[in-house]
Amino acid sequence: MRLALGIAAALGLVFGQTSKCPSFTDYSASPHGPFSSGPHHIPSMRPALTCRTFQNPTIEHAIRDVSSAIKDPDWQQLFANTFPNTLDTTVAWHNDSTPPYTFLITGDITAQWIRDSTNQVLPYLPYLTMDSKLAQLVLGLVNMQAEELNAYPFGNAFQPPPRSRLTPAENGIAVDLKVQPPFYNQTVFEAKFEIDSFASFLQLASAYWRSTGEYQFIYSQTWVEAVDKILDIIRILQQPTYTNKQVNRALVSYVRKTTEAKETQFAGGAGNPVKYTGMVRTLFRPSDDATIFPFLVPANAFLCVELENLRDMLGTLRVFSEIREKAAELANQIRQGIQNYGIVKHPDHGQVFAYEVDGYGSQLLTDDANVPSLLSLPYLGFVNATHPVYKNTRKMLLSTDSNPWYFEGPYIRGIGSPHTGYLRTWPMSVAMRGMTSDNSDEVKECLDMLKASTSGLGLIHESVNVNSGSEYTRSWFAWGNSLVSQFVIDAITRFPGII
Numbered sequence: 001m002r003l004a005l006g007i008a009a010a011l012g013l014v015f016g017q018t019s020k021c022p023s024f025t026d027y028s029a030s031p032h033g034p035f036s037s038g039p040h041h042i043p044s045m046r047p048a049l050t051c052r053t054f055q056n057p058t059i060e061h062a063i064r065d066v067s068s069a070i071k072d073p074d075w076q077q078l079f080a081n082t083f084p085n086t087l088d089t090t091v092a093w094h095n096d097s098t099p100p101y102t103f104l105i106t107g108d109i110t111a112q113w114i115r116d117s118t119n120q121v122l123p124y125l126p127y128l129t130m131d132s133k134l135a136q137l138v139l140g141l142v143n144m145q146a147e148e149l150n151a152y153p154f155g156n157a158f159q160p161p162p163r164s165r166l167t168p169a170e171n172g173i174a175v176d177l178k179v180q181p182p183f184y185n186q187t188v189f190e191a192k193f194e195i196d197s198f199a200s201f202l203q204l205a206s207a208y209w210r211s212t213g214e215y216q217f218i219y220s221q222t223w224v225e226a227v228d229k230i231l232d233i234i235r236i237l238q239q240p241t242y243t244n245k246q247v248n249r250a251l252v253s254y255v256r257k258t259t260e261a262k263e264t265q266f267a268g269g270a271g272n273p274v275k276y277t278g279m280v281r282t283l284f285r286p287s288d289d290a291t292i293f294p295f296l297v298p299a300n301a302f303l304c305v306e307l308e309n310l311r312d313m314l315g316t317l318r319v320f321s322e323i324r325e326k327a328a329e330l331a332n333q334i335r336q337g338i339q340n341y342g343i344v345k346h347p348d349h350g351q352v353f354a355y356e357v358d359g360y361g362s363q364l365l366t367d368d369a370n371v372p373s374l375l376s377l378p379y380l381g382f383v384n385a386t387h388p389v390y391k392n393t394r395k396m397l398l399s400t401d402s403n404p405w406y407f408e409g410p411y412i413r414g415i416g417s418p419h420t421g422y423l424r425t426w427p428m429s430v431a432m433r434g435m436t437s438d439n440s441d442e443v444k445e446c447l448d449m450l451k452a453s454t455s456g457l458g459l460i461h462e463s464v465n466v467n468s469g470s471e472y473t474r475s476w477f478a479w480g481n482s483l484v485s486q487f488v489i490d491a492i493t494r495f496p497g498i499i
Contacts, residue, residue, distance in 0.1 A: 021051035024089045025108045028476040031456055038074030040451055045081040045458040046088055053091035058131035059084055059124065069492050072499040074451050081458045083485035086120040087137075090478045093164035094140055096133070099220065101147070102140030103160050107478040110169040111189035113157045114145055114197040115286055116479045118204040119371065123486045125211040135212055142208055142217055145201045150226040152183050153233060154252050156197050156288065157190040176257035178269060180250065192284040193252045195237075196299045196372050198230045202306035206313045215317055224320070227310070231326045234303070237281045238333065240359070241273035254283050262289035262418050275359030278337025286370035287419040293356035293364055297342040300334050301382040302372035307331035343389055348402060352393040353377070366405050367397045369417045369426030369463075371483070378436045385436050398433070409466025412449045416463060420473050424463035427453050428480050431487040440495045447491060447499055450484055460484045 024047060031043035049055070063083055067076045086104065092112075093103040104117040121138050128135040148158040160166035168186050179191045205223070209215050217223055236251050255269030265283050266272045271294045274281055280303060281294040307327045314324040338353075344363050346352045353374050356364040367374045375397050378385040385391075396402040397415065405416050407423050415429035416422075427450055434446030453464050455472050460480035465471035474480075491498050 021047065025476055028108075028457065028459055031458060036073045036077035038072060038077075040074045040454075041456075042074045042077040042081070042451075042454070043456070043458040044077065046084065052084075052088045054087040054094065054137060056087060056131060056134055058127050058134055059087060062127060066489060066492070069496070070488075070499050071497070072451075075447070075488065075499045078451060078454070078458060079485060079488050082460060082481035083123060083488075085459065085481035085485075086478045087124075089476070090120065091137070093160055093166055094137060095164075096136050096140070099143050099217070100136045100140035101144045101161070102137050103144055103164055103166070104141060105478075106157075107476040108474060109157075111157045111159060111171075112144070112148070114149065115156070115194070115200040117141055117145070118200040119479050120482045121204070122207070123482050123489070125207055128208070128211045135214070138204075138208055139214070139217060142205055143220065143222070145204065146217075146220065146223040146226045148187075149197070149201055150222050150229065152181075152188050152191070153198075153226070153229045154179075154181060154191060154193045155183060155188040156192045156194045156284070157188070159185075159187055159189050162186075178253075178255050180253045180269070190288070192254060192288050193282060194284045194286060194288070194299070195234075195280050195282040195296070195303050196286045198234070199299070199302040199306040199372070201226070201230070202310050203302075206306070206309040209313055215313075218314075218317070218319065224323075227323060231323065231330065234280050234330055235326075238276065238278060238330075240276040241270075252283065265290050272358060273360075277341040277357075277359040278333035278335075279341065279357075279359075280334065285368055286372060287368050287417050289368075289417070289419050291356055293358040293362050295337075295341070295357045295359065297338060297354055297356065298367075298372040298374050298377065298380075300338055300342070301377055302380050304331050304334040304338070305381045307334070346392070346396055346402070349392045349396045351389050352396050353389060365396065366403055367415055368405065368419075369415045369429040370419075371428070371432065373415070373429070373432065375415065375429065375436060376432050379432060385438065394436075407466045411469050412453050412464055412466050414449070420463040423466050424471075424473070425466050426463050426480075427460050428483050431484045435487050435490050440498060443491050443495060444498055446487070450487075 034044055036042040063080050070076045090105045092105045095101045104112055106113050106116040159168040171189055183191045239248050250270035253269030254265050256264050258264050271283055274294050279295040279300045282296050308331045311324050311327040314320050341357050341359055343351055344354045354363040355366050374393050377383050383390045400406055407416050407425050412425050414425035416424045430446050430449050434443045437443055455469055457475055461472040462474035462477045
């Protein structure tokens, strides 16, 4: 086993401060020179070379290559900060033996989210065939996620494995918490059941295969068992709440004492009732906030796409025909469920995708800043950006008159989240708006807002106040950095010279 260079120093075995390498939570909260020559004077926010948690020459070359296609000095610096942030700061443990394992923290929270960790490495997929060590890092994450979900498939975030010798993170939310099935807090960091965790796990596996052509990981008993468990759970969670006037047993529930409604669930933790639609119930959104109506449409769309990708991967490889057939059947049922129940009529915008529904006719017309979101449906591969229902939905989402969580101010405008409260836009939603637009002016506008959104700290925040450049949440948020760097590469590829 070999730890990536600098991990022990940089993390102090999970981000304790050392004399050589300060906590990146502290480091990211103040600017460091040299600064860019542009009007925003973007600071240089990469940790010192010996404090980076995974050094990789291929990514260093990619930074120089992409930066050479950018004329704007502020964006050159901001891209150089954001693109390698996951490698620089979040590789808490990497075992490069056979098979490899990788544990990625999400940033200033020292746990591995299934969703976040997948998204954190997506910008690196095009480079895997150029660098075997980078490919091993991502394969290690595939294996780690399989192990985590196999151990507790209802978890959304996990503690480091004991063999890493990293100290499990303290998690105060376990107090006054009742979860079914029960979990072990030294293994699971958070047990908020989110179906986008399933989709993200499947996404990483098929994306790794498409990027490298390597597929031996699918023969791991742990990976196969994790996939089997996921498919079985999906099928159970398609069931209605009531059958023949009897209540179906809740497979998963989450309830806790809290002052925040978004931190617990209805009906003793099982969620509001649903009718059968073909879609899959979830207790929480990708923001880790509770759903109101259990059929979260964008999460179901994401799951549908990734079940189809699983079907295609196993079909191409001609293996596991039973799993392939289950995945295909479930994907078809979910897609039909969204078509029948997830598209509703808006009084101003016509046919739109609802955010949440229950099959009874209840609907929530809004969006959340996290991915999967309704805004991200083309990015996820569920529909084309020219799909008429998506176009109507997009107009609804990007309107203060139609979307209660869309905020505009002199500083930035975009979609926010109950997770961070009123008048706070998530830069991630601005990046997603740009990535799903074919209009160069709109893309440029999104780039300009993002460049101005760092509060002088040179990294992407979780949220920022639309009226104040100094108010933000989380100076260190690796997923946000990864998504914005993806957007930059996408923008300069589609619109050369745009920045």
